[in-house]
Amino acid sequence: MSDTIDGEPAELAPDAATPPPRESETATFGLGCFWGPDARFGAMDGVVRTRVGYAGGTTPSPTYRDLGDHTEVVQVEYDPAVLSYADLLDVFWANHDPRASSRTRQYRNVILVDTVAHRQAAERTRRAVASKLGGSVGTVIEDLASFTLAEPYHQKYELRSTPVLGDELVEHYGDDFVDSTVAARLNGFVAGHGDPDRRESFLAGLELPPRVLDEVRRRI
Template identity: 45%
Template structure:
């Protein structure tokens, strides 16, 4: 990468992490969960796809027995896996049978420690909700990336912001691996803390006019215009 291209990279994407971890979670339709987790400090990148089934190479139209899933990389020095699970249980309804297999509530654990944390989080959720939690706790096996049109869904609904980020990251893999892209997708969904948003806005690689567009969408949540829908 030449110096000119390096200058285009958002400051937040130049950060490095010593030992990132992965979490794989399913909480209904995957568009809003990706936005939710993308807005959380310590989350490095997000992607949506399919897991939990037996059919190879599923697609959105041919899911078979797979579940819509969000996968994220996070820095455990900034956020704990248990905290991610708190957000998981707080932002969907894990006490009802899903209307379709693809919308199943599930935690795919990557280690014995994640498995233990999942069961502890489930118990805490049952105490809080005073109901049995239907979430499945399953060993992680394989994750199939969803089609590009499903990645960063909230961002794709706002072309002015999308276009600016795609100029920085014209290739799909780099686009989806960007922390800036994950954050913007989160903030456009009305997720995240206002203080963090204001601190990070200048590090997302956006021009001033596009920053204002992002700000307007983020602040709309305070008016109730952008409720979370799992």
């Protein structure tokens, strides 16, 4: 993929190298407001792309203003040759209080599964967490029936909230912005996630305008 941003090269190699959907797997989690987990998972090596949306309910065509009985979720597409579902589950359990039942359906903690293997892995970790805590776990595991993509302004929210960076990359990618590995990674970086050395290595592989890279580094 080759393009320019304000006349400068923009060869975003990590996007060109990401595996196609047929070679990746998908995990879906509810962890409160979806902006935070979108950034946290997006910073992980092996994550191909992230999307936020609505799932877990029956209301047709949910929107942010008319969510019905759905939950805010993040959908994580990952390369199983680099990152395992178990790794993602570790992050999920480490980033909420599993002892507490969710007070609202919109922001509940839930694992939504679409394969037998993922359900078995999720239930296994849930039992392990319950055993470690010595009590019941409020976090639920459900089958994923459908996923509705959230409105564009919710996608990569941390990155969009960084004017120089978000505006440049949204313009560059257009409709492909939400599915960009680079956007997912930078969204996590500007939120403070990711190993510092790996962040710098990733940034060094991007031929972006200096002002864009400077803004990323300033934010992290």
